[in-house]
Amino acid sequence: xxxxxIIGNGIxxxxxxxxxxxxxxxxxxxxxxxxxxxxxRTALMYIxxxxxxxxxxxxxxxxxxxxxxxxxxxxxxxxxDHTTKTLxxxxxxxxxxxxxxxxxxxxxxxxxxxxxxxxxxxGLYSLQDLQTMQEATSGIDHATVVGGxxxxxxxxxxxxxxxxxxxxxxxxxxxxxxxxxxEESQMINNEIRRHHIDLRLGTELKEIIGSDGSVSxxxxxxxxxxQTGFVGLTAGVSPAIDFLDNSGIxxxxxxxINEYFETNVEDVxxxxxxAEFRDPEIGHKKIEQLWYTGRRQGKRxxxxxxxxxxPYDKGIFFNSAKFFTIEYQTYGHIAAxxxxxxxxxxxxxxxxxxxLRINYSRADNTVVGFxxxxxxxxxxxxxxxLHGRAQVEDxxxxxxxxxxxxxxxxxxxxxxxxxxxxxx
Numbered sequence: 001x002x003x004x005x006i007i008g009n010g011i012x013x014x015x016x017x018x019x020x021x022x023x024x025x026x027x028x029x030x031x032x033x034x035x036x037x038x039x040x041r042t043a044l045m046y047i048x049x050x051x052x053x054x055x056x057x058x059x060x061x062x063x064x065x066x067x068x069x070x071x072x073x074x075x076x077x078x079x080x081d082h083t084t085k086t087l088x089x090x091x092x093x094x095x096x097x098x099x100x101x102x103x104x105x106x107x108x109x110x111x112x113x114x115x116x117x118x119x120x121x122x123g124l125y126s127l128q129d130l131q132t133m134q135e136a137t138s139g140i141d142h143a144t145v146v147g148g149x150x151x152x153x154x155x156x157x158x159x160x161x162x163x164x165x166x167x168x169x170x171x172x173x174x175x176x177x178x179x180x181x182x183e184e185s186q187m188i189n190n191e192i193r194r195h196h197i198d199l200r201l202g203t204e205l206k207e208i209i210g211s212d213g214s215v216s217x218x219x220x221x222x223x224x225x226x227q228t229g230f231v232g233l234t235a236g237v238s239p240a241i242d243f244l245d246n247s248g249i250x251x252x253x254x255x256x257i258n259e260y261f262e263t264n265v266e267d268v269x270x271x272x273x274x275a276e277f278r279d280p281e282i283g284h285k286k287i288e289q290l291w292y293t294g295r296r297q298g299k300r301x302x303x304x305x306x307x308x309x310x311p312y313d314k315g316i317f318f319n320s321a322k323f324f325t326i327e328y329q330t331y332g333h334i335a336a337x338x339x340x341x342x343x344x345x346x347x348x349x350x351x352x353x354x355x356l357r358i359n360y361s362r363a364d365n366t367v368v369g370f371x372x373x374x375x376x377x378x379x380x381x382x383x384x385x386l387h388g389r390a391q392v393e394d395x396x397x398x399x400x401x402x403x404x405x406x407x408x409x410x411x412x413x414x415x416x417x418x419x420x421x422x423x424x
Contacts, residue, residue, distance in 0.1 A: 002027075002099050003027045004026050004100075004101070005095060005099075006030045007032075008030075008032060008103035008272070009030050009032035009034070009037070010041065010105050010273070010294065011272070012105075012271040012273070012297050012298040013101060014298065015294070015297075015299050016271060016301045016302040016305070017030060019299050020302045020305055023303075028069065029071040029073055030065075030071070031074075031077060031089070033074060033075055033090075034127050035127050037065070038060065039057040040057045040059060043056070044129075045154045045157065045158050047130060048133065048158045049162075073089075073095070075089040075091075077089055078243060079243070080247045082265045082268060084096075085098065085100070099268075100269065101271060102271070102274060102275075103270070103272045104240045104241065104274045105125075105273045106125060106237035106289060107123070107125060107237060107239075108122075108124070109233070109236045109237060109238055110233060111235065114207045114208060115215065118214055118215045118231075119136070119210075119213055120140075120214050120229060121231040123151075124234060125151075133230075137230050141164075141165070141229060142166070142167070142227055142228045142229055142230075143164050143166045143230040144166070144168075144228040144231045145168045145169065145231075145232040146205045146233050147170070147232075147234035148168075148171065149234060152170070153168075153192065153323055155232045156197050157195070159232075160197060164230075165198070167198045167200065169205055169220060170201050171202065171204045172201065172202070174186060175189050175199070178336055181337070181344075181371070183346060183355065184355060184357070184371060184373055187348075187350070187353060187373055188323050189201070191323055191325070192324070195324050200220065203222055206221050214229075215229065216229075218231060237273070237289060238253065239251075239255065239273060239275075239287065240274060241255055248264075248265060251276075254276030256270075256276055256278050258278055259279075259311035259312050260311060261275065261301045261304065261312065269301060269305070272298065273288075275288075292319060292320075297312065316331060316332055316383050317332055318379070318383075325353070326353055327372075327374060327375075328373055329370070330369070330371050330372070331382045331383070332368050332382075333359060333369040334357065334359055334369040340362070341362055342360070342361065344360075345360070345396055346358075349410070352374065353374050354374035354412075355375070356370070356399075356412060357370065357372075358396065360392035364389075365392050366392070367386060367392050369386075375403070375405065376403065376404050378401070378403070378404055381401055382402055
């Protein structure tokens with residue numbers, strides 16, 4: 001009977017454990033230094049904002065693990081000896097395995113900014129990061145967030161919820177313009193400023209200035225020095241794989257894997273944010289750092305380990321988020337900038353901060369992607385249209401089949417006709 005050890009208790013590792021357990025009774029051990037129990041990382045912001053407690057973020061009751069025969073170990077893995085199939089934890093504790101899953105996730109990027117190691121300067125990824133942020137922002141007058149991604153806007157909303165004036169430095173010329181088309185990006189620029197965040201586009205952090213070991217101000221690429229009591233570094237994340245140095249397990253940015261999540265070392269697998277595909281499918285990223293893909297990967301790896309070996313199918317891309325009060329869903333292919341092969345149908349209502357984009361292939365008029373801002377779309381219907389290569393004219397005419405906005409919400413007109421339609 002194989003002993004299965006999983007390093008990391010995030011969505012990818014825990015999902016793998018669940019599907020392994022469904023198929024058999026192999027001993028499973030999950031190791032994490034962050035927390036004893038699996039929790040929803042995407043809910044950290046709501047703990048800070050007072051909408052939830054830590055207990056609310058745990059998808060399973062604490063008894064779930066023992067009932068399902070999954071052992072939980074708190075600790076850091078410092079070294080892996082794959083020749084003896086042994087892990088060494090802090091304090092030298094050894095744990096032997098027959099099959100090992102590396103699912104350690106990510107860590108916030110740091111780029112060598114002067115002053116980045118001062119007190120009250122941090123990222124936001126772990127439960128410990130949340131705890132230090134709660135302490136660091138207590139009683140401060142001003143805060144700064146550096147980096148224009150999803151974690152950056154979440155941190156800005158968190159600080160705003162406590163009435164802390166916030167400077168938001170985004171090096172791009174428009175928020176997330178590397179991912180969002182111009183209309184969507186501008187809508188979020190407006191939403192950020194509507195909440196009185198000091199959004200400075202095309203502006204980078206140059207220096208963090210300290211006093212008595214703690215941050216006191218920041219200097220921007222425009223030469224401005226702005227007083228601040230806290231700096232959130234949210235300029236992306238990277239796989240947390242430093243502990244694998246000299247392990248014999250091949251890494252690049254992440255742990256290198258094939259389409260079965262296998263590393264170069266027999267019986268060692270990697271999954272989730274820390275894994276990097278050697279040969280990703282065309283149009284897909286080598287590293288997938290999303291909750292939804294972590295869950296999909298974990299399920300596929302779990303099934304592979306119990307003998308239902310099938311290559312990972314990334315499926316139709318999907319993600320969702322929330323930009324202050326604007327809900328966001330995206331399906332399929334939506335590029336930041338238009339290309340000659342792709343057309344768009346765009347409906348927007350700037351007064352109610354709602355937008356719907358449908359992308360299609362100009363070659364055969366089949367739908368290839370959706371962006372929905374402030375508009376709720378049915379997941380099953382969007383995937384059915386994309387899988388079925390539906391014609392854009394049919395989707396536009398039948399768009400009501402995908403809508404499930406709350407009662408009394410202003411309806412999107414049939415056929416997407418309105419006073420402000422845009423078609424490109």
